[in-house]
Amino acid sequence: MFRLNLRGGSPIYEQIAESLTALIAEGALKADEKLPSVRETAKECGLNPNTVQKAYSLLEERGLIYPVMSKGSFVSPSERGVNYAKAKAINEVAEKAAAAKRIGVTKNEIDVALNEVFDSRRSTKGGEPA
Amino acid sequence: MFRLNLRGGSPIYEQIAESLTALIAEGALKADEKLPSVRETAKECGLNPNTVQKAYSLLEERGLIYPVMSKGSFVSPSERGVNYAKAKAINEVAEKAAAAKRIGVTKNEIDVALNEVFDSRRSTKGGEPA
Amino acid sequence: MFRLNLRGGSPIYEQIAESLTALIAEGALKADEKLPSVRETAKECGLNPNTVQKAYSLLEERGLIYPVMSKGSFVSPSERGVNYAKAKAINEVAEKAAAAKRIGVTKNEIDVALNEVFDSRRSTKGGEPA
Amino acid sequence: MFRLNLRGGSPIYEQIAESLTALIAEGALKADEKLPSVRETAKECGLNPNTVQKAYSLLEERGLIYPVMSKGSFVSPSERGVNYAKAKAINEVAEKAAAAKRIGVTKNEIDVALNEVFDSRRSTKGGEPA
DNA sequence: GTGGTCTAGACCACT
DNA sequence: GTGGTCTAGACCACC
Numbered sequence: 001m002f003r004l005n006l007r008g009g010s011p012i013y014e015q016i017a018e019s020l021t022a023l024i025a026e027g028a029l030k031a032d033e034k035l036p037s038v039r040e041t042a043k044e045c046g047l048n049p050n051t052v053q054k055a056y057s058l059l060e061e062r063g064l065i066y067p068v069m070s071k072g073s074f075v076s077p078s079e080r081g082v083n084y085a086k087a088k089a090i091n092e093v094a095e096k097a098a099a100a101k102r103i104g105v106t107k108n109e110i111d112v113a114l115n116e117v118f119d120s121r122r123s124t125k126g127g128e129p130a
Numbered sequence: 131m132f133r134l135n136l137r138g139g140s141p142i143y144e145q146i147a148e149s150l151t152a153l154i155a156e157g158a159l160k161a162d163e164k165l166p167s168v169r170e171t172a173k174e175c176g177l178n179p180n181t182v183q184k185a186y187s188l189l190e191e192r193g194l195i196y197p198v199m200s201k202g203s204f205v206s207p208s209e210r211g212v213n214y215a216k217a218k219a220i221n222e223v224a225e226k227a228a229a230a231k232r233i234g235v236t237k238n239e240i241d242v243a244l245n246e247v248f249d250s251r252r253s254t255k256g257g258e259p260a
Numbered sequence: 261m262f263r264l265n266l267r268g269g270s271p272i273y274e275q276i277a278e279s280l281t282a283l284i285a286e287g288a289l290k291a292d293e294k295l296p297s298v299r300e301t302a303k304e305c306g307l308n309p310n311t312v313q314k315a316y317s318l319l320e321e322r323g324l325i326y327p328v329m330s331k332g333s334f335v336s337p338s339e340r341g342v343n344y345a346k347a348k349a350i351n352e353v354a355e356k357a358a359a360a361k362r363i364g365v366t367k368n369e370i371d372v373a374l375n376e377v378f379d380s381r382r383s384t385k386g387g388e389p390a
Numbered sequence: 391m392f393r394l395n396l397r398g399g400s401p402i403y404e405q406i407a408e409s410l411t412a413l414i415a416e417g418a419l420k421a422d423e424k425l426p427s428v429r430e431t432a433k434e435c436g437l438n439p440n441t442v443q444k445a446y447s448l449l450e451e452r453g454l455i456y457p458v459m460s461k462g463s464f465v466s467p468s469e470r471g472v473n474y475a476k477a478k479a480i481n482e483v484a485e486k487a488a489a490a491k492r493i494g495v496t497k498n499e500i501d502v503a504l505n506e507v508f509d510s511r512r513s514t515k516g517g518e519p520a
Numbered sequence: 521g522t523g524g525t526c527t528a529g530a531c532c533a534c535t
Numbered sequence: 536g537t538g539g540t541c542t543a544g545a546c547c548a549c550c
């Protein structure tokens with residue numbers, strides 16, 4: 001169900017949270033729809049249930065899902081969570097761009113990179129820096 | 131000399147390295163100029179010399195500075211290091227943008243944020259996301 | 261697992277890195293195979309974990325291994341690291357040969373020595389020079 | 391009089407010793423000829439006299455020169471020193487070649503590099519490894 | 521348990 | 536004084 005980078009980068013629970021966030025944001029998971037259970041997901045991905053649980057907690061904290069005791073977790077009908085997630089992601093891009101700018105990278109250079117991201121079907125990880 | 135976030139985020143030695151990279155890239159530190167010594171920097175920032183040393187080693191590996199035994203460390207006249215640093219920074223922006231795209235952020239939204247970064251005199255950290 | 265010269269010569273972390281590089285390059289450690297953990301290696305060799313860690317970091321930077329958080333370090337399937345290691349080794353031979361040339365050693369004399377190295381099963385260290 | 395790499399690599403006193411060894415080996419400095427005084431050399435090269443002294447001590451140890459009290463140092467008429475220096479240099483090439491062999495470098499690859507060294511007018515330092 | 525970061529303090533070689 | 540290496544031992548996040 002999820003594509004996970006076991007290697008470095010971000011922690012696995014964040015990757016799971018991000019995947020679910022994407023599914024919710026693009027409408028693949030609708031409001032009040034039930035999510036796969038923690039155990040089920042963990043088993044399927046060969047992960048420790050704790051790891052998956054942490055992802056779910058994160059999403060709950062962000063208002064993207066809500067748990068119902070002994071029923072499971074469900075997609076929150078509110079837009080709050082999705083908006084927060086997007087705003088956060090945009091902010092992170094801006095921070096990285098600001099850091100790049102500080103060391104002399106031009107807006108043009110960044111635009112070129114962004115076009116690569118948005119025009120084609122690139123994977124998460126850009127190429128190795130020269 | 132440096133603004134450091136002692137708390138989480140990125141490791142201190144990377145923050146030092148980044149600060150120096152910025153100073154070199156923007157020309158505040160010129161080629162073959164002497165950097166403050168490892169011990170001096172450590173003392174000034176209240177850090178362990180090892181931590182600063184690690185930052186300097188990183189910069190050396192990236193070709194931004196070169197050490198001269200018993201003399202100190204100096205800004206490398208070569209372009210290699212700066213190019214590496216820029217390529218890395220651009221790559222990081224692209225990675226964050228790809229993550230944002232995955233959760234439904236549009237190119238337009240990112241462009242707006244980037245314009246804010248490049249048009250005005252904002253500090254590194256944007257405000258809390260809405 | 262490693263033969264280390266604790267006394268002078270090259271730093272211990274480089275010796276570890278070199279040993280592992282050799283094992284990887286000659287195929288004794290295959291792609292995606294797990295390496296002994298930092299702590300384990302340190303204990304076995306009577307070294308400080310930091311020293312071993314440094315060796316592993318070096319290998320990671322060179323693309324020979326990749327760490328997986330809380331799982332361990334693994335041999336990188338990429339060729340980049342091995343190529344880097346070979347290029348570096350060749351370069352070092354060239355540097356030493358250039359130094360020898362400067363003090364009057366002929367190409368012939370070096371060729372003789374190299375044939376000894378490549379034809380037979382000699383150990384690393386040649387005899388005392390005459 | 392000498393070309394010194396203040397940067398890393400080998401210690402300066404060894405570089406001085408090597409330069410003098412080369413001059414002696416190629417006959418530019420003849421047997422029993424007087425070498426420039428320690429102070430003079432130090433002043434000329436902007437070095438600490440201690441550093442130059444160390445180089446001279448090294449050469450004396452190796453039998454390349456001999457000191458005469460309050461007269462200065464002179465080139466030894468014996469071949470011993472030169473032979474030792476050459477043997478040592480050859481041995482070092484062999485050691486590096488053995489290390490390279492261990493990680494999969496072929497004799498051919500080394501030969502190519504050596505031809506570059508011996509055919510043309512390259513400087514000490516080979517190119518950056520890829 | 522793993523890898524990663526950091527501090528404290530030591531020792532060395534070089535100038 | 537400088538950079539570089541090493542040890543000892545701590546803390547953290549992650550799984």
